[in-house]
Amino acid sequence: MSKSSETLFPWVGNKKFYIEFIKSRLPKNWNDNHDSTYIEPFLGSGVVFSELKPERAILSDKSPYLIDIFKCMKSNAKYFNKKLKDLYEENNAELHAQCKNQICDTKSIYARSAMFWYLLRTSLYSFVCPKADGKSFICCYKSTGKPLSVKDKLYWEMSEVLMKENIQLFNHDFAEIIKMGNKGDFIFIDPPYMNLKRPSRKIYNSFSQNDHERLVSEILDADKRGCLIMLFNHKHPYLDEHLSNFNVVTVDHKQMRKSRSHFATYEEVMYTNY
Numbered sequence: 040m041s042k043s044s045e046t047l048f049p050w051v052g053n054k055k056f057y058i059e060f061i062k063s064r065l066p067k068n069w070n071d072n073h074d075s076t077y078i079e080p081f082l083g084s085g086v087v088f089s090e091l092k093p094e095r096a097i098l099s100d101k102s103p104y105l106i107d108i109f110k111c112m113k114s115n116a117k118y119f120n121k122k123l124k125d126l127y128e129e130n131n132a133e134l135h136a137q138c139k140n141q142i143c144d145t146k147s148i149y150a151r152s153a154m155f156w157y158l159l160r161t162s163l164y165s166f167v168c169p170k171a172d173g174k175s176f177i178c179c180y181k182s183t184g185k186p187l188s189v190k191d192k193l194y195w196e197m198s199e200v201l202m203k204e205n206i207q208l209f210n211h212d213f214a215e216i217i218k219m220g221n222k223g224d225f226i227f228i229d230p231p232y233m234n235l236k237r238p239s240r241k242i243y244n245s246f247s248q249n250d251h252e253r254l255v256s257e258i259l260d261a262d263k264r265g266c267l268i269m270l271f272n273h274k275h276p277y278l279d280e281h282l283s284n285f286n287v288v289t290v291d292h293k294q295m296r297k298s299r300s301h302f303a304t305y306e307e308v309m310y311t312n313y
């Protein structure tokens with residue numbers, strides 16, 4: 040099985056098992072002069088960014104709660120780490136319920152982001168998102184029966200990279216972010232996939248067919264500008280038709296996810312334009 044990377048917190052669809060696969064297919068010499076920008080419009084757990092550790096990056100995700108976590112690690116990693124550890128130490132069902140009910144009204148970005156991280160770590164299947172009314176969160180408590188610990192080495196390494204001046208964080212729709220790409224920049228694109236049959240897609244149900252079409256249009260524009268692009272998705276006739284000039288490599292799940300064979304029941308691919 041390939042080496043997997045760690046994530047700081049659980050995030051549905053994270054690419055931790057794909058790291059070696061991705062690293063072996065990066066555009067050659069794309070960052071030799073350290074003047075290219077790494078662009079990740081669907082940041083999620085940030086596991087790919089934290090492995091590549093680029094000098095210049097534009098990172099974004101539509102989830103404000105998620106991006107605030109990275110903003111806290113960039114602006115005051117020490118204070119945020121303490122906030123998180125306070126919650127980890129107190130971990131129990133009552134605290135989980137309290138965080139779920141108070142998170143939306145919590146004004147401090149550090150307290151709110153620590154709650155979100157804590158909820159991700161202590162909720163069943165990590166389905167953690169606001170209810171439709173936006174007043175509290177949906178998620179069920181999962182007790183691990185063991186004390187929780189922050190992966191400190193990874194935390195500090197990632198904070199150090201995030202703190203660099205040329206690492207920018209946004210909470211934008213992907214289109215605005217992809218438009219920022221210029222010739223020679225590398226755009227890593229890991230959107231919600233084009234397959235509505237998978238149950239996990241429910242949490243990204245706002246990503247419609249129209250969004251997929253907008254995404255393809257942004258990719259084609261970025262391709263014309265000379266950006267280097269890597270896209271993950273299901274193999275889909277729509278993508279094959281519109282990205283017909285791109286290279287397609289099938290993701291070998293057997294190598295990566297020995298114990299999760301149901302992932303191998305659909306074809307997942309990587310499209311690249313280099």
Ligand SMILES: C[S@@+](CC[C@H](N)C(=O)[O-])C[C@H]1O[C@@H](n2cnc3c(N)ncnc32)[C@H](O)[C@@H]1O
Pocket residue numbers: 050051052053054055080081082083084085086087099100101102211212213214229230231243246250
């Ligand atoms: C498959 S996950 C990315 C996982 C990430 N590569 C990782 O390793 O953790 C897709 C991400 O897209 C984000 N997202 C959904 N709709 C979006 C949009 N319109 N613009 C930007 N991000 C969006 C979700 O919040 C989610 O984090």
